[in-house]
Amino acid sequence: MRTYLATLLSACWLNSYFPRIWRRATVTLIHKKGDTADPQNFRPIALQPVLGKILNSCTRNRLWAFLTTNHLLDTTMQKGFWPGTDGVTEHTELLSYLLSNQKKLKRDIYVVLLDLKNAFGEVHHSLIRFSLEHHHIPAETINLIMSQYNSFYLNVSASKCNLNSGPVHVKRGVLQGDTLSPLLFNIVFDSLMSTLTDPQIQSHGVLWGDGLTRSLWTQFADDAAVICGRLRDTQLILAFYQRWTAWADLIIRPDKSFAYAASQRGGRYQQIQPSLTINGVDIPTIEQGGFMTYLGRRFSFASDAEQAKKIATDCVHEALDLVGKLPISPLLKCHALNLQLRAHLSFPLSHYSLSKTWIVANLDNLITGQVRKWLDLPPSATAHFMPLPAKWLGLDLVLPSMLAQVSRLGTALALQHSQDPKMRVLHELRADKVPFRDLVADVNRKEAAAKAKALQLTTKREKLDGLTVQSNLFKCLRAALTGSEATNWSHHLALINSNIANFARRALMRVLPTNSNLHRWGKLPSDSCPSCAGPETENHILNNCPTSAQQGRYTWRHNSVLKILAQHVLLHLPEGNEMFVDLPDFKNPEDLFTDILPDITVIHHGAAFILELTCCYEMNLEKSKLYKIEKYREASLSCKRNIPCIVNTAEVSSLGFVPSSSLNKFCRDIGIPPYPPASLRRMGEMSLRCSYFIFCTRHKPWPDKPTEPYFH
Ligand SMILES: [Zn+2]
Numbered sequence: 001m002r003t004y005l006a007t008l009l010s011a012c013w014l015n016s017y018f019p020r021i022w023r024r025a026t027v028t029l030i031h032k033k034g035d036t037a038d039p040q041n042f043r044p045i046a047l048q049p050v051l052g053k054i055l056n057s058c059t060r061n062r063l064w065a066f067l068t069t070n071h072l073l074d075t076t077m078q079k080g081f082w083p084g085t086d087g088v089t090e091h092t093e094l095l096s097y098l099l100s101n102q103k104k105l106k107r108d109i110y111v112v113l114l115d116l117k118n119a120f121g122e123v124h125h126s127l128i129r130f131s132l133e134h135h136h137i138p139a140e141t142i143n144l145i146m147s148q149y150n151s152f153y154l155n156v157s158a159s160k161c162n163l164n165s166g167p168v169h170v171k172r173g174v175l176q177g178d179t180l181s182p183l184l185f186n187i188v189f190d191s192l193m194s195t196l197t198d199p200q201i202q203s204h205g206v207l208w209g210d211g212l213t214r215s216l217w218t219q220f221a222d223d224a225a226v227i228c229g230r231l232r233d234t235q236l237i238l239a240f241y242q243r244w245t246a247w248a249d250l251i252i253r254p255d256k257s258f259a260y261a262a263s264q265r266g267g268r269y270q271q272i273q274p275s276l277t278i279n280g281v282d283i284p285t286i287e288q289g290g291f292m293t294y295l296g297r298r299f300s301f302a303s304d305a306e307q308a309k310k311i312a313t314d315c316v317h318e319a320l321d322l323v324g325k326l327p328i329s330p331l332l333k334c335h336a337l338n339l340q341l342r343a344h345l346s347f348p349l350s351h352y353s354l355s356k357t358w359i360v361a362n363l364d365n366l367i368t369g370q371v372r373k374w375l376d377l378p379p380s381a382t383a384h385f386m387p388l389p390a391k392w393l394g395l396d397l398v399l400p401s402m403l404a405q406v407s408r409l410g411t412a413l414a415l416q417h418s419q420d421p422k423m424r425v426l427h428e429l430r431a432d433k434v435p436f437r438d439l440v441a442d443v444n445r446k447e448a449a450a451k452a453k454a455l456q457l458t459t460k461r462e463k464l465d466g467l468t469v470q471s472n473l474f475k476c477l478r479a480a481l482t483g484s485e486a487t488n489w490s491h492h493l494a495l496i497n498s499n500i501a502n503f504a505r506r507a508l509m510r511v512l513p514t515n516s517n518l519h520r521w522g523k524l525p526s527d528s529c530p531s532c533a534g535p536e537t538e539n540h541i542l543n544n545c546p547t548s549a550q551q552g553r554y555t556w557r558h559n560s561v562l563k564i565l566a567q568h569v570l571l572h573l574p575e576g577n578e579m580f581v582d583l584p585d586f587k588n589p590e591d592l593f594t595d596i597l598p599d600i601t602v603i604h605h606g607a608a609f610i611l612e613l614t615c616c617y618e619m620n621l622e623k624s625k626l627y628k629i630e631k632y633r634e635a636s637l638s639c640k641r642n643i644p645c646i647v648n649t650a651e652v653s654s655l656g657f658v659p660s661s662s663l664n665k666f667c668r669d670i671g672i673p674p675y676p677p678a679s680l681r682r683m684g685e686m687s688l689r690c691s692y693f694i695f696c697t698r699h700k701p702w703p704d705k706p707t708e709p710y711f712h
Contacts, residue, residue: 009055016140018148022052024167025154025175040118046154046175056180059145063137063183072135073186074193076420080221081182086414090423091218091225092297092351093415097426098206098215098227099262099299108263109206110234110274112226112283113294114241115256119222120181121173122250123188125149128174131188145180185221192244193219201240204233209425220295231261231274238278254281258292261285262301271301297351308352309362315344316363316400320370330374331395331494331501337367338398345400350407353433363400371397376502380521381511384464385474390490391483392461393474393508402456405435409452412437413445473508473618480621480659489657492681500692504655507538508618512695514538530699541698542654542691543617551702557690558615559583560708561652562599564683565613569600572672578603593638596631598647604670608643610635611666613650615687621659625649654691656684 012018025046034041064083067073079087095111102109116122125146132142149170156165174181195201196217205216206229216237218225226241228234245252254277261274273285286292291300291307298307319340323333349359368383387402388394412434415427427440434440436455442448465471477486493501506512515536519527529536531547541548548554566581573579580589580601589597592608600611610632614624628649635645648666652658664674675683689709 005051005054008051009058012055013058013144016143016147018052018055018144020151022049022055023148023150023152024049025152025177027154027156027175029156029158044121044156044176046177048175048178052148053179056148056178059141060180060183063141063180066137067135067187070136073190074197076422077193077196077217078186078189078219079420080219080223081186082419085419087220088295088297089350089411089414090418090420091220092295093411093430094215094218094422094426095225095227095294095299096297096304096351097430098208101208102206102229103262103269103301106264106269107206108229108231109261110226110228110231110276111260111292111299112234112238112276113258113260113292114224114226114278115253116222116245117251117253118173119250120176120185123174123185124172124249127188127248128184131191132184134191135187145184182221188248189219189222192241192248195240195244201237204228204230204237209422209429213422213425215422223295225294231276234274235276238276242278252278254278254283257283259283259285260292260299296347304352305354308348308354309358311348311352312345312354312359312363312400313366315348316341316366319344320366324370324374329494329496329498329501330371330376331490331498333374334371334395334397335494337371338396341367341398341400341403345403346407349400349404350411353408354404356401356404359401359404367397367399371395375505377506377509378511381506381509382464382467384460384467385509387460388457388464390487392457393477393486393490395490402453405456406449406452408434409436409439410445410449412440413442413448416440417443417445473510476619476621477657481657482659482661485657485659488677488681489684492656492685496685500689503692503695504688507542507655507691507695510538512538514541516540536698539617539619541695543615543620548694548698548702553694553702554615556706557654557687557694558613560690561615561683561686562613563708564679564686565611565650566600568675568679569602569611569670569672573602574604574671577670592640593635594640596635596638598632598635602670603643606643608635608639608641608645609666609670610645610647611650611663612647613652615652615654615690618653618655618657621651621653621657624651625662652683652687654687656686656688656691658684 025048027044027046029039029042030045032041032043068075075082075085079085079090081087099109099111128149129142129146132145152170153167154170154175155167157163174184202214202216205214206227207214215227217227224241226234226237228237242252257278259274259276261272262269263272265272271286271288273288276283289300289302291298291304293299298304298311300307319337323337323340326333326336328336364383368386369379371377371386372379372381372383385393386395386397387399389396412427415423418424436448436452439448439451442451464474481489493504503512511517515524515529516527518524527535529540529545529547532545534540534545543554562581562583566579566583566586569579578587580587580592580598582589582597582599589601592601598610599613602609602611612628612632614628616624629647632645632647635647636643639645646669648662648669650663650666658680660675660680667674686709693706693709
């Protein structure tokens with residue numbers, strides 16, 4: 001495939017020919033905003049043959065390399081579509097800084113946001129050819145590019161309303177969705193950019209930074225903003241733009257453009273309504289106290305903190321409402337919430353500065369409060385574990401305060417490492433607000449973000465470790481389990497019955513309504529267990545109550561898990577090997593031993609391999625193991641056959657954690673495959689389900705013949 005593709009593409013390249021069969025596309029309309037009856041409110045996206053797109057991508061990469069190595073393109077004003085450039089961040093940060101800096105210095109500022117009518121669709125093909133020639137692109141390449149616009153047909157379709165236009169001949173415009181179009185579009189616009197970089201014209205811009213830096217114009221694809229210090233200059237630049245659009249045969253829409261200004265009037269710096277025109281038509285002004293939107297960010301005369309707070313709060317509410325309605329388990333809701341927050345909250349948090357205190361008190365609390373409700377956790381349960389990764393038994397939850405820090409760092413990195421030297425000046429001017437300042441020097445943005453995330457999580461973990469009640473349990477588990485064992489537990493929990501999953505989470509947080517907790521919360525006069533009068537803690541109910549033990553509650557759980565443990569051994573047992581299990585339906589260990597009854601014994605190569613199972617409290621995983629090994633140290637003395645005994649242990653905690661290393665050692669000893677993950681999960685879930693039943697019946701009589709919990 002690769003060989004044929006390379007042959008095919010190089011043949012196209014060498015012959016300057018774009019195959020006719022690729023010159024077609026299906027256009028899908030995507031609604032932007034506003035009235036759906038107006039076609040102007042839709043973005044047409046072209047779906048083309050994949051091979052044609054690959055050829056166009058190759059052409060684009062060659063073209064881009066040629067233009068940049070020869071410095072034939074301006075990349076400081078036009079910032080749409082350039083690879084490796086975060087143009088939205090650079091432009092919006094600059095505009096935001098200029099507005100506030102001019103305000104601070106009480107200097108006038110005029111901003112006009114210009115709108116072009118269907119810019120992509122209106123570019124003349126002759127203008128594309130002219131612009132390519134003007135940029136010294138070799139004739140062969142120009143012919144290759146232009147050959148695709150010769151008899152290109154597209155089909156506009158919308159399945160929902162049965163729209164199918166049939167082939168439409170493309171006579172002008174570039175396709176949105178095509179891989180080469182953005183670059184062609186920018187090359188056409190570059191003639192405007194190169195005239196605007198003229199020092200004479202630049203002198204109309206706003207002065208800032210070191211007193212030598214000026215900014216006059218920002219462009220992102222077809223979205224342009226004029227920034228001037230005086231009304232007269234602004235009108236002059238608009239007239240200039242008008243002439244360029246007339247030459248390029250593009251249409252400015254004055255009614256969809258906006259003018260904003262702030263000026264010192266009557267001794268007071270204030271927002272004003274400037275009177276500016278394009279083609280003799282007045283440009284609407286931003287009303288007093290209103291805002292303008294440029295590249296998705298809102299700008300207003302007042303500090304935009306209030307706006308930003310509202311945007312961010314609405315965003316969190318929307319995400320919570322949407323996810324709350326999904327018919328999925330609480331833990332999957334947390335995952336869905338993460339996706340929503342990352343998609344919708346990252347932008348506002350990267351571009352508006354909100355204080356960390358405000359974010360924690362408002363956004364974080366909204367989320368942790370709702371997650372507590374989903375998981376049925378009491379308000380007293382700590383939220384520190386929520387953002388921790390699954391390998392640390394957390395919920396992997398995205399908290400807005402943490403997202404904000406990483407997003408702000410991303411903005412700082414974008415400015416610091418921009419191709420545009422002005423952006424570094426801008427970064428220096430606003431550097432005091434950046435979290436993780438040490439990481440800004442990092443060239444690799446992904447790595448820097450990962451480092452920031454790791455630092456945040458360590459801080460959260462330290463906070464959790466500082467809480468004595470919960471921390472010991474978390475620490476013990478982190479010590480006893482590998483990262484993937486803990487992760488498997490967390491992920492499996494998201495897939496099982498949510499009553500049981502919530503029970504496990506609450507037990508882990510030590511917030512179950514045990515008498516001990518109810519007493520601590522002031523809701524019960526005594527903390528004692530009604531059966532044995534000992535303090536009724538989680539551990540007491542699930543593992544330690546002597547009355548429960550005597551009633552056989554724990555043995556019932558132990559045997560349910562043992563059954564699954566034995567099934568795997570039985571399935572793979574080599575022929576001729578004997579197996580003894582301390583369960584009905586198996587050879588009884590009494591036949592082999594005098595005064596001990598190991599859970600599983602396999603006779604293999606003339607030795608007895610023992611596997612002893614304990615279902616224990618999370619804190620005692622290690623202790624139980626040592627206890628069992630000590631207990632069976634002299635096992636061979638009890639063996640009726642006078643053969644050596646090798647002892648291994650298996651621990652399954654009452655909440656379903658399964659450390660697997662010693663289990664797998666046993667498997668290796670007797671030459672069978674290790675326990676597959678599904679079987680480990682099943683054992684853990686069995687233990688957890690039994691524990692849940694033991695907990696629910698803690699104040700009820702124990703049935704004579706309890707059935708085994710079943711799996712759904
Ligand atoms: Zn008790």
